[in-house]
Amino acid sequence: MDMELWYTEKQTPNFGITAKIGKTLHHEQTEFQTLDVIETKQFGNMLVLDGMVMTTDKDEFVYHEMLTHVGMFTHPEPKRVLVIGGGDGGAIREVLKHPSVETATLCEIDRRVIEVSQKYFPEIAGKLTDLRVEIKVEDGIKHIEANPGKYDVILVDSTEPVGPAVGLFQKPFYQGIYEALRPGGVMVAQTESPWFNRELISQVYRDISGIFPITRLYTASIPTYPSGLWSFTLGSKEMDPLQVEESRFTPLETKYYHPGMHHALFQLPRFVSELLEQEG
Amino acid sequence: MDMELWYTEKQTPNFGITAKIGKTLHHEQTEFQTLDVIETKQFGNMLVLDGMVMTTDKDEFVYHEMLTHVGMFTHPEPKRVLVIGGGDGGAIREVLKHPSVETATLCEIDRRVIEVSQKYFPEIAGKLTDLRVEIKVEDGIKHIEANPGKYDVILVDSTEPVGPAVGLFQKPFYQGIYEALRPGGVMVAQTESPWFNRELISQVYRDISGIFPITRLYTASIPTYPSGLWSFTLGSKEMDPLQVEESRFTPLETKYYHPGMHHALFQLPRFVSELLEQEG
Numbered sequence: 001m002d003m004e005l006w007y008t009e010k011q012t013p014n015f016g017i018t019a020k021i022g023k024t025l026h027h028e029q030t031e032f033q034t035l036d037v038i039e040t041k042q043f044g045n046m047l048v049l050d051g052m053v054m055t056t057d058k059d060e061f062v063y064h065e066m067l068t069h070v071g072m073f074t075h076p077e078p079k080r081v082l083v084i085g086g087g088d089g090g091a092i093r094e095v096l097k098h099p100s101v102e103t104a105t106l107c108e109i110d111r112r113v114i115e116v117s118q119k120y121f122p123e124i125a126g127k128l129t130d131l132r133v134e135i136k137v138e139d140g141i142k143h144i145e146a147n148p149g150k151y152d153v154i155l156v157d158s159t160e161p162v163g164p165a166v167g168l169f170q171k172p173f174y175q176g177i178y179e180a181l182r183p184g185g186v187m188v189a190q191t192e193s194p195w196f197n198r199e200l201i202s203q204v205y206r207d208i209s210g211i212f213p214i215t216r217l218y219t220a221s222i223p224t225y226p227s228g229l230w231s232f233t234l235g236s237k238e239m240d241p242l243q244v245e246e247s248r249f250t251p252l253e254t255k256y257y258h259p260g261m262h263h264a265l266f267q268l269p270r271f272v273s274e275l276l277e278q279e280g
Numbered sequence: 281m282d283m284e285l286w287y288t289e290k291q292t293p294n295f296g297i298t299a300k301i302g303k304t305l306h307h308e309q310t311e312f313q314t315l316d317v318i319e320t321k322q323f324g325n326m327l328v329l330d331g332m333v334m335t336t337d338k339d340e341f342v343y344h345e346m347l348t349h350v351g352m353f354t355h356p357e358p359k360r361v362l363v364i365g366g367g368d369g370g371a372i373r374e375v376l377k378h379p380s381v382e383t384a385t386l387c388e389i390d391r392r393v394i395e396v397s398q399k400y401f402p403e404i405a406g407k408l409t410d411l412r413v414e415i416k417v418e419d420g421i422k423h424i425e426a427n428p429g430k431y432d433v434i435l436v437d438s439t440e441p442v443g444p445a446v447g448l449f450q451k452p453f454y455q456g457i458y459e460a461l462r463p464g465g466v467m468v469a470q471t472e473s474p475w476f477n478r479e480l481i482s483q484v485y486r487d488i489s490g491i492f493p494i495t496r497l498y499t500a501s502i503p504t505y506p507s508g509l510w511s512f513t514l515g516s517k518e519m520d521p522l523q524v525e526e527s528r529f530t531p532l533e534t535k536y537y538h539p540g541m542h543h544a545l546f547q548l549p550r551f552v553s554e555l556l557e558q559e560g
Contacts, residue, residue: 042295
């Protein structure tokens with residue numbers, strides 16, 4: 001009988017997921033983090049950074065579509081789009097589905113995430129060679145400081161708030177994003193689990209509300225992420241995503257997002273909306 | 281250093297959750313299934329039947345509210361309500377929040393689930409002693425056959441489609457429910473995960489659509505259930521849940537459901553709505 005190998009991720013000190021695996025396809029310590037690619041039987045290839053699942057073949061579409069399209073459709077005509085983090089290329093792939101896009105800039109601090117994703121996740125990273133894509137291997141915080149007033153939409157596709165991503169959950173970073181956006185600009189950041197990261201969500205929502213005139217949170221269901229429920233926080237200079245008109249939506253090929261849910265998304269479970277009402 | 285104990289549930293042959301535990305509070309083999317109660321560090325007490333998580337202190341509110349309130353508010357004035365399964369009492373607790381309810385009948389096949397829940401889950405089972413509650417320890421299939429035209433709302437709060445619950449996912453059972461409902465009646469059944477039970481969801485939706493003039497599916501995020509995303513299928517004799525007017529909603533104390541999401545719930549992720557379009 002074959003040996004059974006299982007990968008277990010402790011998503012909190014007291015809870016986790018476990019996945020039956022085949023081969024470990026890749027393991028390295030990069031300049032910034034440990035980087036693993038493993039074959040799972042349930043979700044296909046899985047990218048793991050510092051022991052945390054970043055994406056899998058089978059459920060990546062939820063995260064990448066939901067990080068991208070809500071903000072992209074909130075902006076009236078996004079031409080220049082920046083993705084901070086997101087070296088796997090999934091958010092860039094979704095950004096490029098919008099015909100108004102002229103340049104999609106990927107700012108990823110770790111070159112190895114890009115290279116390994118291109119090798120093992122061709123369905124996710126395949127659009128990084130598109131002529132509209134510009135790849136910057138540099139610190140996202142420095143990149144936004146160096147590019148004031150440049151972008152229409154900025155998507156923050158970070159790892160968890162440990163290691164290289166700590167600064168991407170702090171108020172000075174969101175202030176920098178505000179300044180890197182053109183008038184009418186929109187940002188969306190992944191902001192963790194409403195079950196396991198309650199204080200972080202409250203804090204980030206307060207911070208973004210202190211900078212952007214319009215702030216909205218929405219969620220999506222991602223099986224391989226902690227608790228299976230994930231949050232995204234949107235900051236907008238002018239347009240409220242709740243006011244976007246139906247005529248704005250161009251047809252997209254997607255598997256999770258569709259325009260019919262654009263307004264419905266903001267009808268949050270009560271325990272989630274209560275996180276946004278707490279005093280600072 | 282203390283020994284660490286972890287409970288691992290294989291939700292599929294290739295994927296599962298794992299939870300750090302304290303004491304095992306209860307273990308028995310009942311007439312119908314194995315029944316365990318364990319203390320988890322993340323989700324509080326956890327009820328496990330035949331090795332599958334049924335409910336936990338911390339996330340039970342999602343399942344019980346979402347099984348109950350969508351159907352209850354779809355009916356104009358639910359007076360007689362039946363819960364099939366649901367021996368933990370959580371669905372009954374939610375049913376009783378609706379002031380029109382005169383009798384709430386629990387039909388649970390396994391008396392021990394009720395008794396053990398009353399001991400270890402007082403927050404969930406505490407309303408089973410309400411004067412409006414009638415408890416029947418019997419087979420749900422036989423109960424509906426014996427009670428034609430009796431109920432306004434029937435909720436199917438079953439275990440997974442193995443063991444004692446197999447018949448609760450089959451077309452003759454839904455036909456029996458139709459006949460046990462009064463004119464204007466509404467049913468809601470828990471129908472498993474859109475990630476891991478795709479064929480089951482398609483089949484149940486087709487079966488219920490073949491019996492009820494109105495069939496709708498919606499989802500909710502439940503961290504301890506397989507994939508974290510759960511589906512519910514509603515069948516209605518007259519009222520479409522999408523047509524319920526705002527004035528129908530009476531205020532309820534809830535932590536997940538609120539009337540603002542009543543219509544939004546039906547804006548399903550595209551990969552879920554595609555399950556409902558397949559040919560039989």
